[in-house]
Amino acid sequence: MRLVLFNRDLRAIDNTALIEAIDGTTPVIGCYMVTPKQWEQHDLSPIQADLIYRRLGELESELSDINVPLIYGGSDDFSSANDWLIGYCLELGINDIYLNSDYEFNEVQRVTSLSQAASTHHISVHTFSDKxxxxxxxxxxxxxxxxxxxxxxxxxxxxxxxxxxVRKPKVSAEVFLPQEGSVSLDDVFDYPRQDSSQWLVSxxxxxxxxxxxxxxxxxxxxxxxxxxxxxxxxxxxxxxxxxxxxxxxxxxxxxxxxxxxxxxxxxxxxxxxxxxxxxxxxxxxxEPKLSKHHGYLDWERALRWPGEDSWFERWCEGETGYPIVDAAMQQLNQTGWMHNRLRMIVASFLTKDLNIDWRRGERYFMSKLVDGDFAANNGGWQWCASTGCDGQPYFRIFNPITQGERFDSQGEFIRTWLPELRGVPNKFIHKPWTWSEFASLAYPEPIVDHKTQREITLALYKEAKDQF
Missing domain, CATH: 1.25.40.80 (Serine Threonine Protein Phosphatase 5, Tetratricopeptide repeat)
Structure with a gap:
């Protein structure tokens, strides 16, 4: 019997490990491990957790159509999940584990440890590049x-x-699992969830x-x-x-x-x-160091981040006084998604206007995003902070006013997410503090002056680079 271990490959169509596991004669089962403590460590957002939960129901149905039952296990982290898997394989007489590779450090270590433990019990682990x-x-x-x-x-x-x-899996040989001791997804899915129903999952x-x-x-x-x-x-x-x-x-x-x-x-x-x-x-x-909260460039270690904690909180809450930044953060906080151009604008603002460590923004994004992906998120944040591989030059600093004027010229996006600014004329929508009636708005003044902060940022980056 063979087991396919699912992780971030929740599909039957074009799933390399699943397709390779099914030969038509050997029974195959699928397995998904819920690891809440590991997820918490990786800042899995509640809205993405809900998307995963809902998608697993669809996957279970799709696998059933090809005679592959999907079973669930629950363990705190990857290490205890491996122990559970080995025990389960020994109990059912499973000889082979198939899975698709992930590239983050913890995930790589998970598979290495699983392979070592499995080999002592004459269980083979087969990995595939699928991502x-x-x-x-x-x-x-x-x-x-x-x-x-x-x-x-x-x-x-x-x-x-x-x-x-794009390949589709064949129908597997039938397998009949013992019902005694079987668990449902609800039995093991012990993690906070936020409604993701706006994203269809079939x-x-x-x-x-x-x-x-x-x-x-x-x-x-x-x-x-x-x-x-x-x-x-x-x-x-x-x-x-x-x-x-x-x-x-x-x-x-x-x-x-x-x-x-x-x-x-x-x-x-x-x-x-x-x-x-x-x-x-x-x-x-x-570069495993990317998974360990390190910058790609060596001089990043010398970069100081003097921004205030209160500034970070106001950035998180969308109360910086810069409309395009605040509207974007409201979109993220309310929906779990943010437009890509806006991700660059708010990341640049946090790191280069507020001088706050990019890692704090990276973690906040992961804790909120429905599409959180470590590699893309880390790469995007380091690109904006100019600390990453092929990042933007450190002296390129987005002006939040001109960015708003360029990409939301009439303020349509801003007014959607900041209803308190709906009455502000187009002429002032990107810098409402210059409007004569600004005092009547329930909206804050700019948290910092962009021009002043730009000079501070240039000095901080030059100081760090000069040390290397």
Whole structure:
């Protein structure tokens, strides 16, 4: 008998470990381990926990259709989960464990420890690269090392890319598990949950969203993706984050809709974003320090963060006095999602206007995001803080006023999330403190002066770099 261990690959279609495990003659079971203490350590957001919970119900049904029962186990952390798994395999006579690799340090250690423990009981652990289109270690520079700059990585990736095959699992041989001692998901899912019902979780609905975006919206992605007041992004990131959708499915759909024609400019830009996702996954694989709260660049260790705790709290609550920042934080706090352009704006504001350590923002995002993914989140925060691999230059500091004027010129997004500013004329919507009637608004004055903070930030970064 074989066991497929699911983690962040909650799908039956195009799941490499599942497909490789099913040979039609050997019974296969699926397993999902709930590890609340580990999740807490990794800042899993309650809204993503709810999305996972709901998606598992769909996965259980899909696996049942191919004769693969899904069983659940509950343990505090990865270590105790491994102990449970080995015991379960010995009890049922399971000889092989199949799973797809993750690249974060704790997840890598989990599989290493599982493999070592399993081998002492003559149980084989089979791992597969499934998270990326091209696995870490397959896209290398001429010196045989990993790429440290995105653009040459993208070029090498595209040179190696071949058509993305999407596979479906076969029907497995039937297996009958003992009912005695079996547990339901509710029995073990001991973790806070926040309503995620705005995100549909059936494969049918997820694929419909992918098809709609690829066929109708992708062509405009290059011109609409930076405007937060319109639905110009794919909003598929929550499904990619929990593995309800694979990157191969996304890329295959783009090329299918293009037919024999080249990808549209918009589709090419979206493909580039998917390659950014791969870039950060590869970095996580090659640099374990990223999973240990370290900056990518050595001089980051000397960078001082003198921002005040009260500033961080006001940033979290969306009360900085800068409308585009506050509206974005309200969107995050209320929905668990934030538009990508806004993620860059608020991250730059926290690190370079408020001089607060990027790690605090990184953790806050993970604790709130429905699409929280360690590699993408860490990569994005370090890019904005100029401490990461191929990050923006440290002297590039977003002005929150001009960013708002550029990407929300009429204040539509701001008024959606900050109702207290709905009566402010367009002329003043991005700096309402200059409006003659500002005192009547239930809205704070700017927490800091951007121009002043910019000079402080430049000095802090120069000081840190001069030490190396």
């Amino acid at each position: 990326c289109m091209l696995a870490p270690g397959t896209v290398l520079n001429k010196q045989g090392g990993y790429f440290k700059v995105f653009t040459p990585f993208r070029k090498a990736w595209q040179n190696q890319f071949s058509y993305a095959e 494969t049918k609905d997820i694929l419909a969203r992918l098809r709609q975006f690829s066929d109708e919206s992708a062509r405009h992605y290059n011109t609409e993706r930076d405007i937060p007041s319109i639905d110009g992004t794919s909003q598929l990131s929550p499904y990619l984050a929990i593995g309800a959708l694979s990157v191969r499915q996304c890329i295959a759909r783009l090329h299918y809709d293009a037919g024999n024609e080249p990808l549209s400019e918009g589709a090419q830009v979206w493909l580039s974003e998917l390659i950014w996702r791969e870039f950060y996954q590869h970095l996580t694989h090659f």
